[in-house]
Amino acid sequence: MSTTGTTGATPASDTGTGTTRVKRGMAEMLKGGVIMDVVTPEQAKIAEDAGAVAVMALERVPADIRAQGGVSRMSDPDMIDGIINTVSIPVMAKARIGHFVEAQVLQSLGVDYIDESEVLTPADYSNHIDKWAFTVPFVCGATNLGEALRRITEGAAMIRSKGEAGTGDVSNATTHMRQIRAEIRRLQNLPEDELYVAAKELQAPYDLVAEVARAGKLPVVLFTAGGIATPADAAMMMQLGAEGVFVGSGIFKSGNPAQRAEAIVKATTFYDDPDVIAKVSRGLGEAMVGINVDEIPQPHRLAERGW
Amino acid sequence: MTTPRIGILAVQGDVREHVAAFHELGVDTVPVRRPEEVGRIDALVVPGGESTVMDKLVRTFGLYEPLRERLEHGMPAYGSCAGMIMLADRVSDGAAGQQTLGGLDITVRRNAFGRQVDSFEAELDFVGLDEPVHAVFIRAPWVDQVGDGVEVLARVGEGPAAGKIVAVRQDGLLATSFHPEVGTDRRIHAEFVKIVSSRA
Numbered sequence: 001m002s003t004t005g006t007t008g009a010t011p012a013s014d015t016g017t018g019t020t021r022v023k024r025g026m027a028e029m030l031k032g033g034v035i036m037d038v039v040t041p042e043q044a045k046i047a048e049d050a051g052a053v054a055v056m057a058l059e060r061v062p063a064d065i066r067a068q069g070g071v072s073r074m075s076d077p078d079m080i081d082g083i084i085n086t087v088s089i090p091v092m093a094k095a096r097i098g099h100f101v102e103a104q105v106l107q108s109l110g111v112d113y114i115d116e117s118e119v120l121t122p123a124d125y126s127n128h129i130d131k132w133a134f135t136v137p138f139v140c141g142a143t144n145l146g147e148a149l150r151r152i153t154e155g156a157a158m159i160r161s162k163g164e165a166g167t168g169d170v171s172n173a174t175t176h177m178r179q180i181r182a183e184i185r186r187l188q189n190l191p192e193d194e195l196y197v198a199a200k201e202l203q204a205p206y207d208l209v210a211e212v213a214r215a216g217k218l219p220v221v222l223f224t225a226g227g228i229a230t231p232a233d234a235a236m237m238m239q240l241g242a243e244g245v246f247v248g249s250g251i252f253k254s255g256n257p258a259q260r261a262e263a264i265v266k267a268t269t270f271y272d273d274p275d276v277i278a279k280v281s282r283g284l285g286e287a288m289v290g291i292n293v294d295e296i297p298q299p300h301r302l303a304e305r306g307w
Numbered sequence: 308m309t310t311p312r313i314g315i316l317a318v319q320g321d322v323r324e325h326v327a328a329f330h331e332l333g334v335d336t337v338p339v340r341r342p343e344e345v346g347r348i349d350a351l352v353v354p355g356g357e358s359t360v361m362d363k364l365v366r367t368f369g370l371y372e373p374l375r376e377r378l379e380h381g382m383p384a385y386g387s388c389a390g391m392i393m394l395a396d397r398v399s400d401g402a403a404g405q406q407t408l409g410g411l412d413i414t415v416r417r418n419a420f421g422r423q424v425d426s427f428e429a430e431l432d433f434v435g436l437d438e439p440v441h442a443v444f445i446r447a448p449w450v451d452q453v454g455d456g457v458e459v460l461a462r463v464g465e466g467p468a469a470g471k472i473v474a475v476r477q478d479g480l481l482a483t484s485f486h487p488e489v490g491t492d493r494r495i496h497a498e499f500v501k502i503v504s505s506r507a
Contacts, residue, residue: 014428016427017424018424021443022427025426025489026446029389031356032318048359051363088402113423136423266364269340269368
């Protein structure tokens, strides 16, 4: 088990399973890839064949959670087993914020990564899961740098910008990615004696803030999520500094999931080559219909869950 | 002699870590994503990542034939984890239709150690290195079988997988199940630079 301290700063060498390095390293291997939301083994297979670097198992995609309402929870273990048995790529699954027992169940099922996700209904409005207590690594959402660093302090081994899930509207993903990157750049430009106050303002531990200021990046991989629906959306987020992409409702709520999934994978690899993006964007059929984030009443915005 | 130009296959995976590892050794690297870039490199590194995705993208973007041809003509290559799978001639437990670039006369088993909760770090003895290597295994493969021309460089030391082959070399081809690029020990990357230089 990991013996890493509680600040979340990068540790020295360790041995055994569940170390910080194997948790964070797993996310490094996913870089430049696309992680796709799936609700059935059949969808998982389509995602794997299309070149997904991992699949995210959940009960309903965010667009349906939004449309149907009600409490949203971890998936049925049988469904997760079915997905694990169908694909050879990593399988991630979502637990509710603060629901450490859902996380224990997911670890026991053998999922490769747990997403402590604002897309599900939070189980605790004060505390997130103590992620150091697990062998399986966690990814968490963040809208800004302070939030990202608090999640890393709790043991998150990967961060995704939240965006606004289930909308097909990329604007919030853009806002959150720009925000995180801008705050990192600001830290890089601060003199060392101002980092103490910066840590206070970010509500994050000083050691971690100092590490980010030195390195100019988070100590864990930063993906993007929430509203990505087209190859161009994915490529834009990569150009804005994302290291990979989560696509939720955008694939299986579109006209031709297999083709769109493959196109988003290609656009993520060639995110800086407009000719490739143009080519893969042709003939994809209908994108998901989408909802403008502006039209969603504040209390129904998922990005505001988690703190 | 000019320094060799090492290409890092950059369709997906931990490209940045390999770039940084070689940079620390004073060796420049170039990313390889397009067929025309294959002709400009002296050696290839296939990084860690998801082998099914790399295989798919390598074929989709026309890299398969040129890379395969260069490897057949003796271009040195190093693969870590998914990279080991990509350089292997045979994969047991591959995904349906999964292919590899090949070159190494070995059979690898994907995700051989188990799922992510079984990923681990351990000290390994490594042929040619005086001190053990601190190895990071992430959903790693191991080598089930090696051909006659393949030298075994490291095996798992202890635990349930004790004795499993996790590093091999055949002529200019080097592969490890683990990720020396994730960490600070640069000796294996230095070994590869030596291999490349000796064959230039």
